[in-house]
Amino acid sequence: MKAIALFSGGLDSTLAAKVILEQGIDVVTLHCLTPFCTCDKKGCGVDTRDMAKQLGIELKGAFLGEEYLSIVKNPKYGYGKNFNPCIDCRILILRKAKEVMKEYGASFIITGEVLGQRPKSQHKDALNIIEQESGLAGLIVRPLSAKLLAPTIPEKEGWVKRDRLLDICGRTRKPQIRLAHLFGIKNYPCAAGGCLLTDPAFCKRLKDLFDYGEFNLREIELLKIGRHFRLNPSFKLIVGRDEKENKKLIQLVQRNDVIFRAKELAGPTGIGKGIVDEHSKILSAQIIARYAHPNGAVKISVKVAHEEQEVVCVERKDQKELERLRI
Numbered sequence: 001m002k003a004i005a006l007f008s009g010g011l012d013s014t015l016a017a018k019v020i021l022e023q024g025i026d027v028v029t030l031h032c033l034t035p036f037c038t039c040d041k042k043g044c045g046v047d048t049r050d051m052a053k054q055l056g057i058e059l060k061g062a063f064l065g066e067e068y069l070s071i072v073k074n075p076k077y078g079y080g081k082n083f084n085p086c087i088d089c090r091i092l093i094l095r096k097a098k099e100v101m102k103e104y105g106a107s108f109i110i111t112g113e114v115l116g117q118r119p120k121s122q123h124k125d126a127l128n129i130i131e132q133e134s135g136l137a138g139l140i141v142r143p144l145s146a147k148l149l150a151p152t153i154p155e156k157e158g159w160v161k162r163d164r165l166l167d168i169c170g171r172t173r174k175p176q177i178r179l180a181h182l183f184g185i186k187n188y189p190c191a192a193g194g195c196l197l198t199d200p201a202f203c204k205r206l207k208d209l210f211d212y213g214e215f216n217l218r219e220i221e222l223l224k225i226g227r228h229f230r231l232n233p234s235f236k237l238i239v240g241r242d243e244k245e246n247k248k249l250i251q252l253v254q255r256n257d258v259i260f261r262a263k264e265l266a267g268p269t270g271i272g273k274g275i276v277d278e279h280s281k282i283l284s285a286q287i288i289a290r291y292a293h294p295n296g297a298v299k300i301s302v303k304v305a306h307e308e309q310e311v312v313c314v315e316r317k318d319q320k321e322l323e324r325l326r327i
């Protein structure tokens with residue numbers, strides 16, 4: 001008997017997999033990344049591989065790209081507090097898990113969901129919708145809350161012993177921490193975030209992209225770095241905050257973008273996106289000048305590279321004005 005465990009490397013998903021492993025069932029963990037995970041490929045600020053290693057089980061990764069963007073743009077079940085389409089997100093991830101289940105010849109899915117822990121996606125109605133829409137009705141075992149939910153096929157068939165599952169609910173983490181201690185699970189992360197779609201500051205930029213920009217993976221990557229300024233409906237400026245971001249901006253630059261840099265001064269790289277006119281060009285140069293020479297009073301030369309390269313000499317933009325334009 002084999003199962004696929006959705007795995008974030010967090011405590012709940014680790015415990016859920018462990019509870020099933022303890023019943024002698026073979027478990028493969030599946031770590032799904034989306035364009036909005038606050039993580040690199042190594043895991044969500046968590047060493048996902050380390051957590052899987054502690055359990056002694058295989059970790060498989062999957063990236064959800066374009067298909068994920070379409071649910072963020074048009075979620076069938078709406079958003080949570082910000083732009084988090086949690087129900088659609090869970091459905092998509094579970095559909096992926098279903099594919100992996102077939103690939104591995106597994107019989108059911110395990111998740112670390114806890115009843116009542118998240119208002120949008122972890123109440124009974126939402127769990128039912130997610131099961132139906134993912135085509136996995138009766139095949140999702142949620143070991144941490146199973147005793148509070150209807151028995152699943154694996155329980156009815158006796159593959160999984162229901163009396164060895166749990167009845168945890170709500171937002172408290174105390175039962176999970178006790179269980180981690182019991183199982184000897186260490187170095188688990190705190191319960192914070194992991195998804196930019198719940199971050200109000202990021203969602204402000206995302207709203208701007210919905211309103212004025214092109215919604216694609218490259219633009220999403222740009223939303224994650226730099227300071228963003230909406231100069232007018234047709235033009236946006238992104239300014240790197242450090243050397244690493246300056247380099248990343250250059251990597252993400254596209255053919256029609258405008259590159260701004262202070263001449264003969266250390267300072268940020270700026271990428272202008274959209275239709276550049278004289279006003280937005282000068283305004284962008286003034287913003288670059290502000291960050292290139294934050295305290296000086298002199299005029300500053302800024303290189304502007306578009307179809308041709310030119311140098312404009314500008315005064316630094318006033319900080320208050322910068323804040324007004326900032327997204």
Ligand code: SF4
Pocket residue numbers: 084085086087089090121195196197198
């Ligand atoms: S918080 Fe983000 S990753 Fe988690 S279910 Fe909601 S949309 Fe998906």
